[in-house]
Amino acid sequence: MFAEDSFADVVAEAARYGIEVIPFFAGPAHTSMLPRVLPRVSAKDETGQPTGYGYCLTGDEAVAGLKAVITAFLDQHVAPTNIRRVGVQGDEFFPIRNLDPLDRDRVVSPYCRCPTCRELSPADLLLRYFALWRDLLRARGLGVVHWQDSLVREHALDRLAQELADATPGEVTISWWGYNDPLPEPTPNRRWRTWVTPSTGLISTLLPQDLTLNIAQWIDTAARVGADGILAYTTLPASSGRNVAALADAAWGGDRHERTAFARRWARQVSRAHAVLIERAEDIAGSVLGSYPLMNYLLQQTLPYFAVASGPRTEYVADLMRTLSTPFPALESVIRQTHDTLQAALRSLPADRRGPYGAPDAMELWIAHVRRMVAHLDLVREAVGLARAASSGTEIPSAVTAEWTSRSEALLDAIVAENPAWAAPAITREHLELRDALPGVLDAIRSGRITGVSASAPWHAWLF
Known part of the structure; x- marks a missing residue:
């Protein structure tokens, strides 16, 4: 500029x-x-x-x-x-x-x-x-x-x-x-x-x-x-149209603003016929996306952004596997439940929906980024399972790692297809390192060059 x-x-x-x-x-x-x-x-x-x-x-x-x-x-x-x-x-x-x-x-x-x-x-x-x-x-x-x-x-x-x-x-x-x-x-x-x-x-x-x-x-x-x-x-962020609309609604609406009332108005804009379903889906997703501690101190940490900012002693993928593999506290269970909660929110969305407030892509971009998050967390959770197997000395079939890599590639392709050109490269970079580094990390875990990965999965009766 x-x-x-x-x-x-x-x-x-x-x-x-x-x-x-x-x-x-x-x-x-x-x-x-x-x-x-x-x-x-x-x-x-x-x-x-x-x-x-x-x-x-x-x-x-x-x-x-x-x-x-x-x-x-x-x-x-x-x-x-x-x-x-x-x-x-x-x-x-x-x-x-x-x-x-x-x-x-x-x-x-x-x-x-x-x-x-x-x-x-x-x-x-x-x-x-x-x-x-x-x-x-x-x-x-x-x-x-x-x-x-x-x-x-x-x-x-x-x-x-x-x-x-x-x-x-x-x-x-x-x-x-x-x-x-x-x-x-x-x-x-x-x-x-x-x-x-x-x-x-x-x-x-x-x-x-x-x-x-x-x-x-x-x-x-x-x-x-x-x-x-x-x-x-x-x-x-391409997915923050709803936040921007909430700000405009609050700043311009005066006493008319109230979070639940805004959520209802937004849902009606997305789908008048199925506003209740839209509101419920966003409420389910909001139980995750609206929690600052959960998002910023755990889920966002599964991307390399914060690992890189932490200094040279961090090893993004290896440290992530060490941390999430511990059986207690059951952090992997948090990843799994977050994935399942967001998946439930996506499944509850009606097919009949439109762009709210004259922004035709606002809702679809939000959905695309929630899908991106679901796919990413699924890959992270499965990577932890592979790291546990490697820690126990189990030989991981090449077909298993190839399938995981293929799904990683599909996530990268979706990011490029669904984001504006100015944003796609930077967003893609957040997911490249896990894809590129995991095979070498698994080999290092199996050979003992990387230690501290727990082979034991958490077990709590109420989680199942």
């Missing part, structure tokens, strides 16, 4: 539909490309070397370079548009690992350690970054949007309020976000606008989730604290 200088076209197209575009410029965390391309703006370590993550906010050369980049961005891409504000998130401003491509286990900090920056606290650095942006935006009559989490973590809200004593009304907005309970409590202040940020989707390549409870909670919070606005953001 920026390389082809088409951002202004996007803004103009959005304006035709009454949509305000807010460009977001990451920093001082969530930024590694710019500090690597322009090392002079990068945060420095104790030896003065660029870390490739975060910014130096006191060095003359670094600050001048950062201002030049921001100015170029504003002049080239923002000035020709009707943009009213820019997002400068400031979120998750803390050291992380798995960032250095040469040493994934190294913890990399966005806190610059040059001789002058090292005297400043993280709150000092964060507020300096915000002030740098605020001055450049104010000179152009533009506002700014920040996320709340780093300001709260570093106890910097009161200091920001003091710095905004001369701010014009509406110049600064703080939007409060949180995916999981308990949600943070917004702190309205006359020095800034207060928005809330429900989640309509998380990582677009992961398994589908029902986030309507998070949306409803944030809408209720906005009303209770007197928030000025609601802003949701996501890299739109």
Whole structure:
């Protein structure tokens, strides 16, 4: 978009539909490309070397370079548009690992350690970054949007309020976000606008989730604290149309919104003749997809996304087999029951259905991604069975592994066929490693090169 200088076209197209575009410029965390391309703006370590993550906010050369980049961005891409504000998130401003491509286990900090920056606290650095942006935006009559989490973590809200004593009304907005309970409590202040940020989707390549409870909670919070606005953001997962509709229904419907009432309206849009069946199917699926702990701390972990992010000591497929094969707690049983619950939801869907709210593919994409999840969990569960057999020394017939690989290929083909071109490669990547690595992992388990896989399956009478 920026390389082809088409951002202004996007803004103009959005304006035709009454949509305000807010460009977001990451920093001082969530930024590694710019500090690597322009090392002079990068945060420095104790030896003065660029870390490739975060910014130096006191060095003359670094600050001048950062201002030049921001100015170029504003002049080239923002000035020709009707943009009213820019997002400068400031979120998750803390050291992380798995960032250095040469040493994934190294913890990399966005806190610059040059001789002058090292005297400043993280709150000092964060507020300096915000002030740098605020001055450049104010000179152009533009506002700014920040996320709340780093300001709260570093106890910097009161200091920001003091710095905004001369701010014009509406110049600064703080939007409060949180995916999981308990949600943070917004702190309205006359020095800034207060928005809330429900989640309509998380990582677009992961398994589908029902986030309507998070949306409803944030809408209720906005009303209770007197928030000025609601802003949701996501890299739109193809299956999240229902979440987006729930947000629109809640934000525009006022007192009319209530989760069960929305579910009923959505079901009637999908199939007026069989709305009860649609609502029941989504209710069954929601018992899985709507559970944040189950989805994010177990089921999503069966994809390599989180394993790769955990650092170099993780071995995605081998570690997954070790964990899920343990007879107690019976995690494999969770996988099996999740698979069966989602399968039951799919089977209860009527054939007579249509795209809700003028979006012809919204329901079918949701169904496609639930089917993808069912197929994936089935492959994972069977892989655990094969790993158990290998651990006991059983020779696994080649026809069995070939059939498992064939079904893996069918899943990959379905992903390519059912997803838009921009999303299909990234989603496919989440499923490739299990297919590619399992045969070698099974050989290593059988030969004893990989240990810790339990050969015993769980047995609980009530599970059967």
